[in-house]
Amino acid sequence: GEDVEQSLFLSVREGDSSVINCTYTDSSSTYLYWYKQEPGAGLQLLTYIFSNMDMKQDQRLTVLLNKKDKHLSLRIADTQTGDSAIYFCAWGTNAGKSTFGDGTTLTVKP
Amino acid sequence: EAEVAQSPRYKITEKSQAVAFWCDPISGHATLYWYRQILGQGPELLVQFQDESVVDDSQLPKDRFSAERLKGVDSTLKIQPAELGDSAMYLCASSYTLSGANVLTFGAGSRLTVL
Numbered sequence: 502g503e504d505v506e507q508s509l510f511l512s513v514r515e516g517d518s519s520v521i522n523c524t525y526t527d528s529s530s531t532y533l534y535w536y537k538q539e540p541g542a543g544l545q546l547l548t549y550i551f552s553n554m555d556m557k558q559d560q561r562l563t564v565l566l567n568k569k570d571k572h573l574s575l576r577i578a579d580t581q582t583g584d585s586a587i588y589f590c591a592w593g594t595n596a597g598k599s600t601f602g603d604g605t606t607l608t609v610k611p
Numbered sequence: 612e613a614e615v616a617q618s619p620r621y622k623i624t625e626k627s628q629a630v631a632f633w634c635d636p637i638s639g640h641a642t643l644y645w646y647r648q649i650l651g652q653g654p655e656l657l658v659q660f661q662d663e664s665v666v667d668d669s670q671l672p673k674d675r676f677s678a679e680r681l682k683g684v685d686s687t688l689k690i691q692p693a694e695l696g697d698s699a700m701y702l703c704a705s706s707y708t709l710s711g712a713n714v715l716t717f718g719a720g721s722r723l724t725v726l
Binding site: 505531532534536541542543544545546549551589591593596597598599600601602603604 | 655666667712719
């Protein structure tokens with residue numbers, strides 16, 4: 502979507518770290534989300550961060566938020582072949598509406 | 612684990628025909644969404660329901676699309692007549708609140724191909 506920008510593709514080797522970046526335009530967002538979509542399936546929530554936080558860690562996932570630059574990133578440590586998927590960032594409002602980016606396709610090579 | 616059910620998974624139709632998609636959200640989820648996902652893009656909100664009421668349908672092409680959630684549970688999205696540009700994945704989601712965050716649970720989607 503035009504309100505959320507993501508790079509289209511990322512390729513990494515198994516065991517390396519992956520960093521997926523996202524920039525958004527809306528200042529009213531309360532939460533920012535990362536979703537994962539595997540082929541032929543719907544989106545699945547990976548993690549989220551409240552807009553007044555800078556960082557959130559959840560096992561292999563680290564989310565960094567730079568609110569001043571409206572930049573969000575997702576770092577996946579020790580990337581596995583099962584992490585190959587499309588990753589969407591999204592921002593949400595208090596009204597419950599979520600706006601999604603166009604996704605980053607992550608390819609993990611053995 | 613509770614899931615959002617959608618049917619049909621796949622639908623092929625000719626342009627000008629009518630199509631309908633059905634969604635059964637997770638029990639107890641008051642908010643239901645229909646999103647359209649064109650290949651290579653992110654989901655775009657078509658309509659948001661709170662119980663049986665429409666909260667946001669600003670992006671729904673109302674000349675040909677309609678959505679209803681009569682009893683506040685399951686929902687139907689209809690397209691009549693279908694156009695070539697309607698070919699896409701139609702995703703239904705319902706949401707719950709987790710520590711203040713509005714978390715969407717998506718169904719597997721209904722893939723529409725218009726010939």
